[in-house]
Amino acid sequence: MPREYRLPSQRRTRLTRRGRLALLFAAIAAVAAAVMVTLLPGEEAPETPRRLLIPEGWRAPQVYAAIDRELKLPPGSTKAAVATAALPLPAEAKGNPEGFLFPATYPVTSKTTPGELLTYMVRTANGKLATPAVANGGRTQGMTPYQTATLASIIEAEADTRAEMGKVARVVHNRLAKSMPLQMDSTLNYALNRSTVDVTLGDTRIDHPFNTYERQGLPPTPIDSPGLAAMAAAVAPTPGDWLFFVTVKPGDTRFSATYEEHKRHVAEFNRNRAAAGRAQAGPRAG
Template sequence: MHQNTPPRSTIRLTRRGRLVLILLATGAVVAGTALVMPLLNLRHGGEEAKPASLVIPEGWRASQVYGAVDKALALPAGSTEKALAKARLKLPSDAAGNPEGYLFPATYPVTKKTTPESLLSFMVNTANKKFNGAPVAAGAQRNAMNVYQAVTVASIVQAEAASKADMGKVARVVFNRLERGMPLQMDSTLNYALKRATLKTSADDTKLASPYNSYQRMGLPPTPIDNPGEEAMRAAINPPAGDWLYFVTVKPGDTRFTADFAEHQRNVAEFNAQQSGARPAQSPASQATQSSSAPQTAQSSSAPQTAQNSPALQATQNSPAPQATK
């Protein structure tokens, strides 16, 4: 790390949570849930039922997908996860049988003949079609990664970006930190390790002994942390040029990216002041912890999270950054 880099105890990123809103034909709004709904076709003045459809939102974790499939097929909880062993999914060798990142978000048909194995295979095959093409492979190579690593970056982008417009810059922050030997310090990776969805991260959380603790571990997490969509993947393989190292969403629609830590502190102070109704101080004494919500689609956004005041956190380099494979 460069000598003029602020101490890791002061490096913080933050973002705001996102809420997925799916509007049904009936006008009902469903937040953050998978949808299984019959599609109707009018013929000869009557209604003929077609197969139901299962909607998997962008950014869902594998555990959420398994639960949605169980409900769609009216199976006991845990049935889909148990079916992994016999699903024979066509995953990359780096995945070691873990489909996280490859359960592609889309709408899937559900019929009486649908099984957990067939649905999971459909999702993975769809992901392979999206990810294994020449554009993704070339984009990954440009960034000194293999495709699996690109999917991992895309999953972080999906979880961290407050909007689709911010995805490219978030990806650039990831690459800039990796190139400078800085820990990513993304709360989305901690939330994944802790199997939770929260807007707050404590000092104790950052001491978690886990390969997904990007406060203490260098490089990318060992697997994707959710199942990203096409927008996040495009950002991961073709991020815009920029020197950004920090970002904070001060208010809805106002996410500020910077390479200057002092400027980042001022942005965080403004965010905290807006939350408390006070005027921002010029030199904030508090540090902002990065916070991430549950992985969801970026179709709409909720109010920004509060940057928390926390004790200084020392990030240690417990493991080297992974070697990129071209």
């Protein structure tokens, strides 16, 4: 019967007194060195980054002003930095970062520069436009990433809720397919550097590249910073035959396939606005 083979017994290595003292002194030296590194003269604790929030729908001038404030720079510093920042923008942008200053929360320290922050924002936007859902959807719709950003910026400005974004996108796609002017108030507001629902007949007749009442197709550039939800809606619109929409009152946006139906909704919008104006004015002495 074969005998069981056993490994030779190993004796535990025992440190001599001199060895124990050497280890003790080495440990003390390591702790002392760590304390010395921590307390070296002139050394400062790592700076905790601050947070800069860029909301969805902000225009480039709003982003520039927010960066100037956060970095404690003179007004106009960030806007001036665009020319030298070598931002990774698509060629269609022609150096204009509108639509590519992605809305998010960004870390900022005392060493952050406007160029670095703008580059971070543009790279983030490029990354979102390159996500499979957005990129593949854009190719299916025959749109470049820049066109996707432009359409998404309109959706961001026009939709009251995320649930409405797909329907707003469908209206835009349907109008483009029929060679109809988009007739978006948001693009007029961008042209006039304002934000209002009070668009007049005279406004719709101005000679301006962003007047989508007079000019067909998408505007020449995005009109704000769209988020990922708006980008996704731009390339995957909700199925429907709508050509018009109007927000009759907060939380109540009506989408219509015919102009007659749309006119009824606009009339209701006007009645609601008139009633709200009378309520704000209060009772008049008579």
